[in-house]
Amino acid sequence: MFKLVKDPVFIVGCRADRVTPVARYARHYHALIEHSEYFEFDGEVGHYVMLPEASDEVKKETPEVFVDDPSVDRKSVHQKVIDLAIDFFAEHINKV
Secondary structure (H helix, E strand, C coil), rough: CCCCCCCEEEEEECCCCCCCCCCCHHHHHHHHHCEEEEEEEECCCCCCHHHHCCCCHHHHHHHHCCCCCCCCCHHHHHHHHHHHHHHHHHHHHHCC
């Protein structure tokens, strides 16, 4: 089934993702999709880091979603994803 994927695919994984562990998901699908590109955040970047910043009130209600490890800068992670997307689309947008 994944051999049928011919369009460009970019997969982002987070090494500390405990919801969808990279070994079973991001890395696995990258290996299955022949021409996929892949980037993995290291350290304590987890699954929910892709969500926007939350208010302090919301962080208290759902800390598992909105409270990152102190070593993680959510805004920097978001900027990296933006940069990766811009580069990916700049390379592939006219080739599909």
